[in-house]
Amino acid sequence: MMKLQLAIDLEDIDGAINLIEKTQESVDIVEYGTPLVINFGLEGLAKIRNRFPNLTLLADVKIMDVASYEVSQAFKYGADITTILGVAEDQSIRDAIKVAHQAKKELLVDMIGVHDVARRAREIDQMGADYIATHTGYDLQAQGETPFATFNTIKENVTKTKTALEGGIKLTNLDEIKQANPDLLIVGAGIATNDDPTSAAKSFKAAIK
């Protein structure tokens, strides 16, 4: 069954806690977004972990190097899943997967910025990552891009890695989401900046059942 991940990017720690309280019934995974990592560090993640001991938490650290160390730090501060970039060196991705699996945690490879998507998806699939995410970042969303076509290319080129779809997903995209049918749907602003985040999260959850 498709899971729903709420990406929290635009809040401070109190705001993140408030948003989790409003939406946690409908979301499977909460993402501690990259802007929060930059603004509040992993100490902020630890505060959220202390407040919600049973929540599945993803730390969007978008690792590029020193993978073993950075992955273990994210887990030490409370993450269950962490992210590395698909454009990182193979060695870094292999190290990240190894450390994650030794800790009985999961690793998501974010394909933002990858140009030869089909080939890289096959390589990541062979390395044994848990998730591979198609990601249209904010900078390309602003140019009108969406992740759906790239998602299909990735899905066609993996055999065992769970697929994730992210980047500007809104409630108006429900038809495309159902057609894409990812294992994990990642939604940030589509829930967080909605006037009623509780009902937006509920609507996403009901639609992907």
Ligand SMILES: O=C([C@H](O)CO)[C@H](O)[C@H](O)COP(=O)(O)O
């Ligand atoms: O990873 C993200 C982005 O790079 C900012 O850190 C977002 O969490 C991701 O794009 C999901 O958020 P929305 O695009 O607002 O749905």
